[in-house]
Amino acid sequence: MRTHKSAPTARLLTALATLLGLLILGATPAQAAPAPVTLRATGLHIGDGRLLESNGNDFVMRGVNHAHTWYPGEPQSLADIKALGANSVRVVLSNGHRWTESTPEDVAAVIANCKANRLICVLEVHDTTGYGEEAAAATLDSAADYWIGLKDVLAGQENYVIVNIGNEPWGNTDPAGWTAPTIAAVQKLRSAGLEHTIMVDAPNWGQDWQNVMRTNAQSVYAADPTGNLIFSVHMYSVYDTAAEITDYLNAFVAARLPILIGEFGGPADQWGDPDEDTMMAAAQNLDLGYLAWSWSGNTDPILDLSLGFDPSRLSGWGQRVFHGANGIAQTSKEATIFAGSGSDTQPPTAPGTPTAPAKTATSVTLTWPAATDDVGVTAYDVVRVTGSSETPAASSTTGTATITSLTANTSYTFAVYARDAAGNRSPRSTTVTVTTDDTPAGNCSVGYRVTGEWPGGFQGELTIRNTGTTPVNGWTLAFAFPDGQTVTNMWGGTPTQNGSAVSVASVSWTSTIPASGSVTVGFTGTKGTANGSPTTFTLNGTTCTTTA
DSSP states (O other): OOOSSSOHHHHHHHHHHHHTTOOOTTOOOOOSOOOOOOOOOSSSEEETTEEEOTTSOBOOOEEEEEOTTTOTTOTTHHHHHHHTTOSEEEEEEOOSSSSOOOOHHHHHHHHHHHHHTTOEEEEEEOTTTTTTTSTTOOOHHHHHHHHHHTHHHHTTOTTTEEEEOOSSOOOSSSGGGGHHHHHHHHHHHHHTTOOSOEEEEOTTTTTOTTOHHHHHHHHHHHTOTTOOEEEEEEESTTOOSHHHHHHHHHHHHHTTOOEEEEEEOOSOBTTBOOOHHHHHHHHHHHTOOEEESOSSOOSSGGGOSEETTEEEEEOHHHHHHHHSTTOHHHHOOOOGGGGTTTOOOOOOOOOOOOEEEEEOSSOEEEEOOOOOOSSOEEEEEEEEEETTEEEEEEEESSSEEEEOSOOTTOEEEEEEEEEETTOOBOOOOOOEEEEOOOOOOOOEEEEEEEEEEETTEEEEEEEEEEOSSSOEESOEEEEEOSSOOEEEEEESEEEEEETTEEEEEEOTTTSEEOTTOEEEEEEEEEOOSOOOOOOOOEETTEEOEEEO
């Protein structure tokens, strides 16, 4: 089945509009603060533009999306997502318009699974995706009817559940038509007595590149008599610069209108290269939530955070979201509702002194004795120490972590912190100083060839040969395109691209290269008039010879 994201035509229109400068970056919501309302919600609610728990504590979502309606046989995914540090999960459901209906019994089981794993649950109807442009899409009104039909299942879950009325409920065709149906759906749910915090997605396949939601956010918010409504923007290739991202989010914050990034992607595709680093940094700086797309099961696996629903096989995208700077492991704090009164203020003890049992020219593996906590340690943060300053280096849920992308024959100092479920952080461990190995002699060669070309695109092939005497178990190949080419799809490896620089991580069936053996990676890409070949390749940080 296809990846359940924006249709290619819609995404292409988005990219073209961006190139034509049609983004209305100056549009802002009304700057007046939202009018006071009488809160009816007994659980999660909005206060002064912030998502709050019933006790008044801020709740900042740090989680991912999970395609439950297409993969109902993967209920362990929520436990896996929680184990990696998430505090929330957005769950794909169906009202039966396009896919098999998620029944009341199924939804009740999802909610129970979220609660058992101490996750705040955002439930969404996916059938509305791209309405007005996608002929099969359902209306927001039908989605509202679905939620009303689940009223008995949702009752009493206001502390744990947010109702996301419909996913990306308008395409790129006449997006101004989004406003009235959104207001009507919100008011229909409130008239039926649903008191949960409601989430509304933007038009333009969620990306709001024409700023319809941004411009009309105040009127939509004012239409909710409880004031318990939060806006969700989906950030993909439209948001490829820091200015676009920070401008959009700051407009809502300045207007005291609640917002989060309800979906986002990082890997480059044929429509552009989203700036996920700024998305995550801006969300952290502004204390806004984010929910990455998606746990596993995309037809195009470039957006899979885990491969084959296996939490031990995170993709490069998954590593970035869970363990990278401003990632889930570093920034997530569990909802206090799961700690009863939310009175856990005792931090863990400091972890034991780390040691470095393994190192290479470009990586160091650290291990350390576990910290202790009165409730339980949930994560460890490894930091690089330089004088009196610290920078994040890695995160882990166990007593070991590998720090990569280091420089050969260089001294580094590291330390470790422990965190508990309430977000309390321990004192810092004793530091350890490690010097990476010298750069080893190259035992690899790489052949690159173009196997086919067409206007604007091409197909290529990489053959990686192990010229050494021992197997290579797990690898990352790095190179740079000379003429602005981009990888759009790849088989045999998982690509990450930043500008011209490309990094390819092995997948399960190519991870081992026997001595004197080779593996082949194929891909398709975009190009301009020139399509030159990369000239330098490194394998696990080692420069390889280049063959024809």
